[in-house]
Amino acid sequence: MSSSKQTIAWYFDFISPFAYLQWQLLQRQTPALNLQPIPILFAGLLAHWDNKGPVEIAPKRQWTYEHCLWIAHRHGIPMRLPSQHPFNPLPLLRLCIAKQNDHAIVDRLFRFVWQEGHLPTDENAWRALLQELQITTAEMETAEVKNTLRLHGEQAIAAGVFGVPTAVVNQRCFWGVDATDMLIAYVNQDAFFSSPEFKSAENLPVGLQRNKS
Numbered sequence: 486m487s488s489s490k491q492t493i494a495w496y497f498d499f500i501s502p503f504a505y506l507q508w509q510l511l512q513r514q515t516p517a518l519n520l521q522p523i524p525i526l527f528a529g530l531l532a533h534w535d536n537k538g539p540v541e542i543a544p545k546r547q548w549t550y551e552h553c554l555w556i557a558h559r560h561g562i563p564m565r566l567p568s569q570h571p572f573n574p575l576p577l578l579r580l581c582i583a584k585q586n587d588h589a590i591v592d593r594l595f596r597f598v599w600q601e602g603h604l605p606t607d608e609n610a611w612r613a614l615l616q617e618l619q620i621t622t623a624e625m626e627t628a629e630v631k632n633t634l635r636l637h638g639e640q641a642i643a644a645g646v647f648g649v650p651t652a653v654v655n656q657r658c659f660w661g662v663d664a665t666d667m668l669i670a671y672v673n674q675d676a677f678f679s680s681p682e683f684k685s686a687e688n689l690p691v692g693l694q695r696n697k698s
Contacts, residue, residue, distance in 0.1 A: 576605035
């Protein structure tokens, strides 16, 4: 299970600052990793799993941004918050798909939001980006592109993905920037993942459940 050969499906949404941070960390720490970026709509995951995003929980919102800025500071990753958040990521996701999810495109779109602080609603900056990438709005809005994004979401849910970013390797999900070290250890064949201690997590019985009524 070599990190230089293993294909890893990496599900992400440009709306997520954690996805931006993990993208940066993986490029730095494991440049040989065979990462397959798969853009998905985070809101679709939240709806399917009946969950909330971190910034939809009032006291968690500020902490989320502070935590992301700290991680960026800790690792020397350039980061600038956009003018508002959350935002509609569909134009970015569709642009990425229209450009075949190329690594350079993924990197450029992350930098557009999380280094330059722009959004697709920033008309001048967005127009300049489309010109830079030599793509038109019509090319991003085709039925094929939209259907591909929908299929990506269905694929993610079928794989058990519940948040972004999530790396899927050998049908195992690694969720969040906090799991970056865990992911790298796994693809480097850390023996812990075959240990009885780790495997015990699979069969832990369900205890008390919260009453949702």
